[in-house]
Structure formats: structure tokens, C-alpha cells
Amino acid sequence: MSDIRAYEQPGEAGFGDYVQLLKPRVMSLVVFTALVGLLVAPVSVHPVIAFASILFIALGAGASGALNMWWDADIDAVMRRTKSRPVPAGKVAAGEALAVGLALSGIAVVMLGLAANWLAAGLLAFTIFFYAVVYSMWLKRSTPQNIVIGGAAGAFPPMIGWACATGGISVESLLMFALIFMWTPPHFWALALFMKDDYSNAGVPMLTVTHGRKATRTHILVYTILLVPVAVGAAFTSIGGPIYLAASIALNGWFLIGAWRIWRRDEAMAEADGYATEKSVFRFSLSYLFLHFGAFLAEAALRPYGMGGW
């Protein structure tokens, strides 16, 4: 009987497994940065439209996560960090992940166009395409610069949020994009330094594998130096202000010191203390981004009281 055969499929997915396909942790960063992009814009948005816009941006990001899990199921199964994802764990079929990804992409883009505007929807569609096709299918397995260029996908959300409010693109939204874009490489390379064998086992050409760990340390320092003017420069636009400037100088100083310390170390020193510096810089880099966008938000929140901005 078919029912008895059904009992023999222990891997059948629950609702939570489909939610996991959407990479909820990545989504939370997307929600936060898109919300900041929308709230700091000089145009006020009706709360219902703002809520719907952020929801559909998050859904689009989740859809691209599902497409990524469909395409990368083979390497996810090899890496310790990703082998419990729904597709490699056998809970959701790869084809199902593809279907969920495509359907949610369409829903998210069309609904964002209807709720906000078609520029925002177009940017969201491009972001999904960029993450699923340009990053996952093309760059990730072919070049060690994969996360440098692929980082653009994660950098679009505040720009989409800004476009939802203003219907356009401006230097402010481009700087928010550039902040995440330049932050991504040192963030991920710090991770790659202490997630030692994962990427090489999976055959993903991370910089640590192709150019060695010393070169990766140098790259972290160089990209952090390039990040500083972008992050601090945003202070002098309409979304910046003294609070942001003070926070940015402190955070960038700290990040630079961390990158410098990573650069000075060699593998023997890192092995000796269990990659303590690399891990602490990676953790700090998360706060770095969160606090920068928090400072943008603080400037916008204080502006009605005559305190935020210049």
C-alpha cells in the first residue's frame, strides 16, 4: 500500500525545512539593511507599504537562497558548515528547492513592483539573478575573487529599500551599497582562514586555497584599507552626521587594527592560539556592519528633533 511506503521515507520535509531553504539568518541582515535604506531616505513611506516592501525584499533574498541551495547541493554536502542544509540532508529534493526559489522570486519581484515601484522591483530581480546566476553558478566555482564580485548581491538590499522610498538611485544609496560591498571580502576571508579545510574539500577556489593563506591575510588588510574611505565618506552625505562620523571612525580604527593583526600573524601563530584573532575579527566585522547601519538609523531618528545630520 502506498501509505505503508510513505512510512519508509524518513526524510520528508516539514514546514521548517522549507523555511531553512530561505536562509533565515542571511535574511535577517537583508531585512535590517533594507529597512535602514528605506527609513533614512528623505521620503516618508506609509507603514503598510514599508512593511510589505521589506517583506518582499526579504522574500526575494530568501528565494535566491533557495536557488543557491539547489545549485550548490553537491558542495554543501561536503562542507561541515552546510551539510545539514535541507537539500544535502535529504529532506527537500533539489528540484523542489529550484521550484520554491523560482516561484518565490516571481512573487517577490511582482509584489514589490505593485507595492512600491518598478525600479525597486527591477533591482530586486537583478539581485536575485546576480546571486543565483552570476555568483552561485558562475563565479563561486571559477575564481578566487568569487566573494568580491558576489558580495554585490548582499550589498543591494539598502539600495532597494532606498529605491522603494524615493523611486530612484542616489549617491547615498550607492555609498550604502559600497559599504557592504567593500566589507564583504575581509569578512569572508577572515572566516575562510579559520574554516580551514571546508572550502578546499569542496573544491571551491577560495583565496586561501588558490593563493595561500599569507596572500589572504594581505588581501584582508588591503580591502579593509579600501573600505575605510567608503565607510567614513558616507558621514558627509545627507544620511550621515556627527553620530555616524564618530561611530564610523571608531569602528574603522578597530577594524583596521584587527586586519593589521591578522596580517602580521603567520599560520604557526594562528594554529597556536586556535585562530583567536581571526575569529575575533570575524565576529567584530558583523558588529561593524550592524553598528554602521544602526548609526545611519540613529541620525535619521534624531533628525525630526533637530539633532541628527549636519
Next chain:
Amino acid sequence: MAFPPEHEIHRRRFGRNIGVAVTLALFIVLVFALTVVKVTRGDPMQAFDHSVRPELAAEEAE
């Protein structure tokens, strides 16, 4: 005939169905709320419908 004992898989499927139902219900509520906001905010809603609408013509002339 007695009902077969409930298997864990049935509970999982029930949970999945509830999840889909709740998601769809929330989607309907959201679309309704969006519609109410867009209509009551006074966005231009008129279109040509074979009757004379001078306000539309004025808009086109601008």
C-alpha cells in the same frame, strides 16, 4: 474498520499544511491592507472607460 494509528509523518504533513494555510492567509491580509492604503491615499485610480473624464484629459495635457 478501525483507523490506522497516526504516524509521525502525518503530523509533519499536518504541520506543513498548517504552515502553508497560515502563510496564504497572511498574504491575503497583506494584499488587502495594501489595497486599502493605495485606494484611500488618493493615488490616481481613474482610467479611460468610454465616458468623458475631463480630469484625465487635463492630466494628459500637462
